[in-house]
Amino acid sequence: MLTLKKHIGRLLFAAVITASLFFAACSNDDNPVNSNGGTAKVAGRISSGNSMAKALSKTSGSETTASVQGAAVVLAQVQADGSLKIVSNQSVQTDVSGKFIVETNLSGANNLVVVATQGAAEWKAIVSATVQSGTTVYAPPLSVESTTETNLYIKLVSQGRANNIDATDLKILLSAQGAAHIGGNANAEAEFINALQAQSQATVQASGNSYFGLSSSQIQAMLHAKAEAKAKLDAALYNSGDTETESENNINEYEGWVCTNSSVNANVHAELMIIGVTTFLNATASMSANGRLAIAKSFYKRYAFVLSVAMRQQFQAAGASDSQISAVNSASSSLYASVKTSNDLNQIADAFAQYHSSIKAQLKLTLASHASAVETTDTSINSAASAKTILSASLGGTLSLDAIINAYVAFFNSVKTTTQTMFVGASSAQVSAATQIMILANMN
DSSP states (O other): OBOOOOOOOOOOBTTTBOHHHHHOSSOOOSSOEEOTTOOEEEEEEBOTTOHHHHHHHHHTTOOSOOOOOSOEEEEEEEOTTSOEEEOSSSOEEOOTTSEEEEEESEESBOSEEEEEEETTEEEEEEEOSOBOTTOEEEOOOBBHHHHHHHHHHHHHHHTTOGGGSOHHHHHHHOOHHHHHHHTTOHHHHHHHHHHHHHHHHHHHHHHTSTTTOOOHHHHHHHHHHHHHHHHHHHHHHHTSOOOHHHHHHHHHHHHHHHHHSSSSOHHHHHHHHHHHHHHHHHTTTTSOHHHHHHHHHHHHHHHHHHHHHHHHHHHHHTTOOHHHHHHHHHHHHHHHHHHHHOSSHHHHHHHHHHHHHHHHHHHHHHTGGGHHHHHHHHHHHHSTTSHHHHHHHHHTTOOOHHHHHHHHHHHHHHHHHHHHHHOTTOOHHHHHHHHHHHHHHHOO
């Protein structure tokens, strides 16, 4: 038995689906079925971008690579009390490239992590995919960042909250900067976990709102797409070169897969995501400014990417030309880049304001015969005592999930009513697309 020092819902689909099912795309199983002698494999490596790996490689006299050779690696399953039970058939060592493959007789098991040690150094990573006999799944690169994520995940399991928070969110949201500000700080870790759970619960609860009209089959499709995307993300990260650009591209591919393979329109994903982002930020008001900003940027980059997919779909539905679609894509790329380089939350807000202006201009070109309706509708949404003003006032730091969800749904419905009223003579397809574009461009 390998032990670690332990640190410190609402449900919405009655008789259909629970919050834990929604966010744990595969259920945790502390008593998996033995595969009757067959083995499942988990491949991984210690990140070449890891500062500890670089230090160790220099100590060993190798200046050309940052790989860690000879680290001992085991596969372990997180137990309910937060301890780690070794489930690999034996300990293995990393090769000259820092890679390893561990085997287990378990099949159909989740809740797994890989642990690598060399001297006083220790790295961990969460295995998202379910191990299956006769197959190989991948762990993301082991680093200081992945170790912080895993330690938080172990805490979640020990607190009985792992089913309420998606471990993939830990991987995506905790950038190296975020992990540096949160890891090892008990108060920051607790606030992060509580905020992430609130974000998860808000997204789940919002999904059950009649505004979205999601069916149980659509929810199941989202679950399936997310489960597949998690495994693809870990495999992509394993095969990447550990650069920030590659990591961001892999995360965007994850989001794109979920958006395009879940039978739910991307605009719904974007609307649900902004509800979750707002909930998280409201719940982290006392977090250090730098830590909060680092995580906010990770959230908003995810959101900006999903928003770009949704906006492209809606402009295509509105009949936009190739040049107009290109301009919309360019605006989305600029938004993503601006969020990435923002130094505070105000700069992020400014980036979305610029994005709003660019999208409005392209909508006027796309629906040229209704350009005046576009301007009138947008002015109505953003005027004093307007839907946008009411939305901002309603959100104002509240920690109530009901208040946040109701505020956004009221905003969505208000924009829908305003757009339908203003776009007289437009086709139903144009009105529908214009409505969604107005919502997406104005909900920040």
